[in-house]
């Protein structure tokens with residue numbers, strides 16, 4: 274059977290089982306070691322028996338064991354980099370790629386190529402901090418997490434990808450007390466505790482990385498209440514958050530930084546997904 278026919282049949286099988294069609298390509302790339310374009314060029318080649326066997330053994334687990342494809346193949350692509358992932362870390366999401374992209378873009382505007390100290394709080398797989406350190410040589414990045422197991426994954430990613438991140442273990446702001454940052458970025462857990470979450474997510478991804486208190490705002494409150502003393506006089510703060518939290522994020526940011534400019538940025542789906550706070554330097 275050709276790769277094309279095989280892929281088509283597996284995509285149909287995924288849909289029949291209420292699974293994601295996109296998992297087929299991710300798995301095929303993992304099995305063949307080829308990227309999407311290279312795979313496409315080979316689509317009329319006869320599929321190798323060993324590829325077929327490897328594919329089927331993992332695909333079977335994907336269809337029947339309720340496991341995300343990223344945990345089964347062991348990595349997830351984020352901003353063009355393959356991050357190693359396992360059950361100890363959240364699978365990086367595409368909204369978070371947009372957070373990173375906006376931090377890089379706003380950095381140019383606000384800091385104009387200056388060397389900056391950056392903190393990525395609750396780094397999980399390390400995707401935010403490591404990507405920033407790879408994309409912008411002027412960013413000196415510290416990343417934290419409460420989970421030692423998550424940090425082990427993040428450190429492995431930093432090494433594998435050649436990142437320049439220093440890791441610290443601890444709860445929220447504690448590990449960075451006494452430090453001062455130009456940029457503070459975080460995608461903390463923000464799903465309200467009682468929200469219904471797909472079992473593929475809830476039963477596999479670390480719940481500590483998903484839920485953010487009764488209204489999903491718990492970690493922003495904790496962070497913002499202690500953040501001022503960790504920032505340099507001119508600083509930028511960037512959060513990812515729930516799509517319905519624009520107004521609450523604005524109020525909370527203004528409560529602690531009344532003179533700062535606060536900006537909500539939409540994600541590619543048009544949802545209010547990020548809040549940026551510019552302390553000092555603009556409109557003050």
Ligand code: GLN
Nearest residue numbers: 395396397460461462482
């Ligand atoms: N910062 C990591 C990410 O964006 C982990 C986030 C989390 O644990 N909520 O993927």
